[in-house]
Amino acid sequence: xxxxxxxxxxxxxxKDPDFKAILIFFLIALSLLIxxxxxxxxxxxxxxxxxxxxxxxASPARRPRQTLPEGIVWQTNDTDPVFASPExxxxxxxxxxxxxxxxxxxxxxxxxxSSFRSAILDNQLSLVGIHPNTEKIxxxxxxxxxxxxxxxxxxxxxxxxxxxxxxHPVTADDFAYTLDFMRxxxxxxxxxxxxxxxxxxxxIIYDDHTLAVVAARPVPDLHLRIAIAPTPExxxxxxxxxxxMAYNWKIVPNTGAYQISDFEKGRRVRFKxxxxxxxxxxxxxxxxxxxxxxxxxVVRDFNLMWEYFKKRRLDxxxxxxxxxxxxxxxxxxxxxxxxxxxxxxxxxxxxxQGLWLNLDREIFADRxxxxxxxxxxxxxxxxxxxxxxxxYRLEHGFMGYGDYSNPDIRARRFDxxxxxxxxxxxxxxxxxxxxxxxxxxxxxxxVTYSLEEHTARxxxxxxxxxxxxxxxxxxxxxxxxxxxKVLEKKHDVAWMGWSTSLRPQYWEHFHSANAHKPQTNNITxxxxxxxxxxxxxxxxxxxxxxxAALSRQIQEKIHEIGAFVxxxxxxxxxxxxxxxxxxxxxxxxxxxxxxFDPFSSATGGLFWYDAERRTExxxxxxxxxxxxxxxxxxxxxxxxxxx
Amino acid sequence: xxxxxxxxxxxxxxxxxxxxxxxxxSLVIFTFMMVAALAAELWVNDRALVVRYQENFYFPTYGAPxxxxxxxxxxxxxxxxxxxxxxxxxxxxxxxxxxxPVPYGPYSTDLRDDLFPPFAPDWHQRxxxxxxxxxxxxxxRLVYGFRIAIFFSLGLLVVNYAIGVSLxxxxxxxxxxxxxxxxxxxxxxxxxxxxxxxIIISSIAVPNFWILVLIMAIFGWIGITWTMRTVTYKERERxxxxxxxxxxxxxxxxxxxxxxPNTVAVIVTYAPFSVSSGIVALTSLDYLGFGLxxxxxxxxxxxxQGWTYMSAWWIVASVVGAMVVTLVAVTFIGEAVREALDxxxxxxxx
Numbered sequence: 001x002x003x004x005x006x007x008x009x010x011x012x013x014x015k016d017p018d019f020k021a022i023l024i025f026f027l028i029a030l031s032l033l034i035x036x037x038x039x040x041x042x043x044x045x046x047x048x049x050x051x052x053x054x055x056x057x058a059s060p061a062r063r064p065r066q067t068l069p070e071g072i073v074w075q076t077n078d079t080d081p082v083f084a085s086p087e088x089x090x091x092x093x094x095x096x097x098x099x100x101x102x103x104x105x106x107x108x109x110x111x112x113x114s115s116f117r118s119a120i121l122d123n124q125l126s127l128v129g130i131h132p133n134t135e136k137i138x139x140x141x142x143x144x145x146x147x148x149x150x151x152x153x154x155x156x157x158x159x160x161x162x163x164x165x166x167x168h169p170v171t172a173d174d175f176a177y178t179l180d181f182m183r184x185x186x187x188x189x190x191x192x193x194x195x196x197x198x199x200x201x202x203x204i205i206y207d208d209h210t211l212a213v214v215a216a217r218p219v220p221d222l223h224l225r226i227a228i229a230p231t232p233e234x235x236x237x238x239x240x241x242x243x244x245m246a247y248n249w250k251i252v253p254n255t256g257a258y259q260i261s262d263f264e265k266g267r268r269v270r271f272k273x274x275x276x277x278x279x280x281x282x283x284x285x286x287x288x289x290x291x292x293x294x295x296x297x298v299v300r301d302f303n304l305m306w307e308y309f310k311k312r313r314l315d316x317x318x319x320x321x322x323x324x325x326x327x328x329x330x331x332x333x334x335x336x337x338x339x340x341x342x343x344x345x346x347x348x349x350x351x352x353q354g355l356w357l358n359l360d361r362e363i364f365a366d367r368x369x370x371x372x373x374x375x376x377x378x379x380x381x382x383x384x385x386x387x388x389x390x391x392y393r394l395e396h397g398f399m400g401y402g403d404y405s406n407p408d409i410r411a412r413r414f415d416x417x418x419x420x421x422x423x424x425x426x427x428x429x430x431x432x433x434x435x436x437x438x439x440x441x442x443x444x445x446x447v448t449y450s451l452e453e454h455t456a457r458x459x460x461x462x463x464x465x466x467x468x469x470x471x472x473x474x475x476x477x478x479x480x481x482x483x484x485k486v487l488e489k490k491h492d493v494a495w496m497g498w499s500t501s502l503r504p505q506y507w508e509h510f511h512s513a514n515a516h517k518p519q520t521n522n523i524t525x526x527x528x529x530x531x532x533x534x535x536x537x538x539x540x541x542x543x544x545x546x547x548a549a550l551s552r553q554i555q556e557k558i559h560e561i562g563a564f565v566x567x568x569x570x571x572x573x574x575x576x577x578x579x580x581x582x583x584x585x586x587x588x589x590x591x592x593x594x595x596f597d598p599f600s601s602a603t604g605g606l607f608w609y610d611a612e613r614r615t616e617x618x619x620x621x622x623x624x625x626x627x628x629x630x631x632x633x634x635x636x637x638x639x640x641x642x643x
Numbered sequence: 644x645x646x647x648x649x650x651x652x653x654x655x656x657x658x659x660x661x662x663x664x665x666x667x668x669s670l671v672i673f674t675f676m677m678v679a680a681l682a683a684e685l686w687v688n689d690r691a692l693v694v695r696y697q698e699n700f701y702f703p704t705y706g707a708p709x710x711x712x713x714x715x716x717x718x719x720x721x722x723x724x725x726x727x728x729x730x731x732x733x734x735x736x737x738x739x740x741x742x743x744p745v746p747y748g749p750y751s752t753d754l755r756d757d758l759f760p761p762f763a764p765d766w767h768q769r770x771x772x773x774x775x776x777x778x779x780x781x782x783x784r785l786v787y788g789f790r791i792a793i794f795f796s797l798g799l800l801v802v803n804y805a806i807g808v809s810l811x812x813x814x815x816x817x818x819x820x821x822x823x824x825x826x827x828x829x830x831x832x833x834x835x836x837x838x839x840x841x842i843i844i845s846s847i848a849v850p851n852f853w854i855l856v857l858i859m860a861i862f863g864w865i866g867i868t869w870t871m872r873t874v875t876y877k878e879r880e881r882x883x884x885x886x887x888x889x890x891x892x893x894x895x896x897x898x899x900x901x902x903x904p905n906t907v908a909v910i911v912t913y914a915p916f917s918v919s920s921g922i923v924a925l926t927s928l929d930y931l932g933f934g935l936x937x938x939x940x941x942x943x944x945x946x947x948q949g950w951t952y953m954s955a956w957w958i959v960a961s962v963v964g965a966m967v968v969t970l971v972a973v974t975f976i977g978e979a980v981r982e983a984l985d986x987x988x989x990x991x992x993x
Contacts, residue, residue: 303951303953323951323952326759328954381754388759416718433707434720452947455937458937459937460754466720469719476937477846477849
């Protein structure tokens with residue numbers, strides 16, 4: 001994970017569901033440890049949240065102030081459309097479920113990379129954010145910003161009203177401290193140590209509310225790289241060797257709308273909305289983050305979550321899986337309309353899910369064999385007959401990146417005739433068992449995967465591939481074991497998806513610098529000089545138009561090499577929610593991945609609670625009369641290619 | 644020609660066993676299930692039993708797959724016999740296909756347009772127990788899963804008993820430091836939480852049938868060792884053993900020819916219960932997803948599906964029903980064996 005492909009560089013960037021699932025599985029495995037920890041009476045006798053004043057350091061020495069250069073052209077953004085609804089009202093409690101309790105509340109260091117971390121990080125605002133519909137820069141902690149001509153420095157003016165949750169003002173020193181903190185060896189986070197040393201050079205302070213962040217070198221989309229979050233120096237003070245243990249369960253002051261108010265280890269975490277949050281009237285935060293309380297309860301089984309949801313112990317439930325949307329939804333509370341459903345299409349970066357062929361395997365050295373393999377994968381049948389036509393065919397690994405995506409590439413379709421032609425051309429013949437063979441070689445390859453839910457899809461692919469004369473041996477491994485096997489390039493074919501980032505990342509996956517060695521993300525061992533040249537050009541270019549053109553070219557090249565067989569994409573979210581939860585119109589944004597995300601500073605907190613509707617619904621439930629089923633389909637942001 | 648003659652004591656035990664009707668009928672049913680499972684290809688299979696095509700007979704059940712071209716179809720992969728049967732019937736040229744009673748294999752998916760599995764039991768489609776969530780026939784998965792489970796557990800039994808019985812005998816017979824050493828070793832060994840170890844091992848490397856047997860045997864031999872040790876201790880002090888030693892018999896001969904036959908009753912009594920625990924162990928590992936790799940037919944996997952799709956009652960009902968029948972049958976057999984071999988039966992206290 002240290003090379004930053006599975007772990008998004010910006011912790012707030014969109015997360016791929018597979019990545020979450022991997023983490024969840026990992027956490028389940030480790031939940032045994034939690035139980036062990038719970039048994040220790042000295043671990044935490046007082047289970048209430050510790051106060052935020054746990055460690056108030058003496059006021060740190062003031063950092064030197066420099067003089068602001070002349071001629072800075074300040075920019076801001078108060079003209080982009082708002083996306084929250086003015087009808088939203090405050091109040092209510094949202095109940096959500098966690099598959100396992102986090103191992104720590106730290107966001108850096110050992111065991112911190114859990115799915116729960118985003119709940120904490122989302123309440124930690126950055127200097128600036130990205131508008132979820134226009135993708136332009138919008139203010140968060142900084143109200144104004146400016147680019148320097150050196151293309152690696154950005155100036156920021158902080159919002160003077162910005163406050164930490166303990167009342168301290170947010171100052172430029174807190175950003176300088178972020179670098180000290182992230183570079184400290186005491187946090188035991190080599191990836192962060194490295195990132196904050198190599199990518200960000202320094203923070204320059206001009207006064208308490210004006211600063212500049214300097215990247216190590218000119219990079220495209222500079223604001224994505226250096227819009228760092230502050231770290232409360234008054235809270236951490238001097239770090240020591242005991243950091244990892246001492247801060248496991250500390251509640252760190254934050255700048256977002258919610259803060260953890262109390263928790264019970266292994267059971268639940270409660271977040272409360274701040275009474276007078278400093279940013280609640282800001283243009284892009286207004287009418288958002290409406291619920292008073294958000295409670296995360298541990299429910300260690302997905303099926304059980306569904307049962308809890310139907311019993312009103314959870315407020316929302318994700319219905320992305322076809323079985324839930326089509327079959328399990330045929331239940332009383334939905335038929336009677338106490339629970340409503342929404343199918344919301346988004347237009348966001350799609351995870352590169354599919355089959356990754358290891359080119360270092362002798363069998364895949366021949367491009368014709370790779371093409372034949374792709375033509376033997378009956379993805380359409382899986383979509384139509386297993387996934388109920390709900391998923392869409394992923395045409396290539398980088399869809400949904402706007403200009404950076406090549407709309408002309410089409411994935412190779414299931415075609416027995418083409419398999420026949422390609423294999424015969426490559427000198428193979430069908431053996432007595434119907435499988436292609438050449439000499440003592442047989443076209444039987446191992447497919448490594450980890451998610452149990454995917455077995456059904458692979459079983460159908462396997463049956464269809466047999467028709468094409470290719471034998472797939474399915475190998476399901478535990479998520480971490482599968483991940484390790486693939487990163488060590490010991491697989492024939494890996495069935496997996498990568499998380500996404502705002503712009504496509506090619507160097508990690510397709511550059512020869514990462515081929516033929518373990519622990520890199522070039523799991524296909526792609527080693528192609530032309531590809532290297534394209535990727536280098538893409539990485540070195542600072543011009544958005546040129547980068548987009550190169551990106552489209554690289555995607556063509558990936559298609560031509562044929563080591564990646566794209567499978568599915570899910571360009572939407574489907575959720576069920578109790579009737580008293582309201583959503584704006586449109587229900588989310590172009591990049592929304594969860595309509596009931598309570599915290600995300602970019603897309604979260606748009607929903608609200610309607611107490612009247614709750615009374616009305618509960619009365620109806622008592623009288624056993626229904627409202628009729630409600631399914632809302634919102635295709636405002638449906639991908640143009642799917643219309 | 645010498646006639647095979649059982650000794651009268653054994654005959655009496657068999658008579659006694661047969662007289663316990665519950666156990667006897669369980670054995671009959673269980674034997675029938677084993678034979679049926681062994682011949683599963685003949686009655687649960689997606690390959691036809693007989694195909695009559697252009698004056699020729701084909702028997703595709705065993706052997707290499709016949710490509711569709713054999714029967715004048717336009718594809719080179721294995722013939723879809725259900726489809727072939729429909730075509731022949733429609734064409735009416737005197738060709739015919741005889742399918743097994745359950746025309747589905749454990750791997751074949753029966754998917755239909757506009758309908759989505761799991762499908763409920765359907766007499767007409769010959770899905771007698773319905774299909775699972777991928778559209779595979781539940782009965783076919785049950786039968787082939789049973790075959791794997793029962794041979795897994797018999798294989799496990801053989802390996803466990805081979806280790807456990809020989810070590811237990813040796814400990815009981817030699818006693819002394821040898822015994823002490825292995826007692827301590829077993830105590831330590833038996834404190835290793837074996838299920839976790841198996842889960843850890845099989846999450847790193849996907850085990851195949853024999854590797855899984857071996858992994859489970861690493862921890863499975865302990866139980867019988869204790870029993871054998873105790874029994875041997877008792878037998879060792881009997882006069883016939885001393886007599887054999889006086890006659891100059893070697894240790895090996897004494898253990899194998901004299902002691903072991905006298906402890907066979909114990910081994911036989913324990914065996915059926917070991918079989919059922921083997922089946923349960925494999926099923927639970929498969930349920931947790933750490934057993935044999937998918938898509939191997941397995942009861943545990945069906946059970947997991949049943950839990951995920953509670954509304955598809957036929958999945959969970961079939962597999963629970965099959966488990967109940969099997970485990971009850973094995974347990975009844977075990978009880979009857981124990982009763983038949985019970986030495987107390989022949990002792991009279993007057």
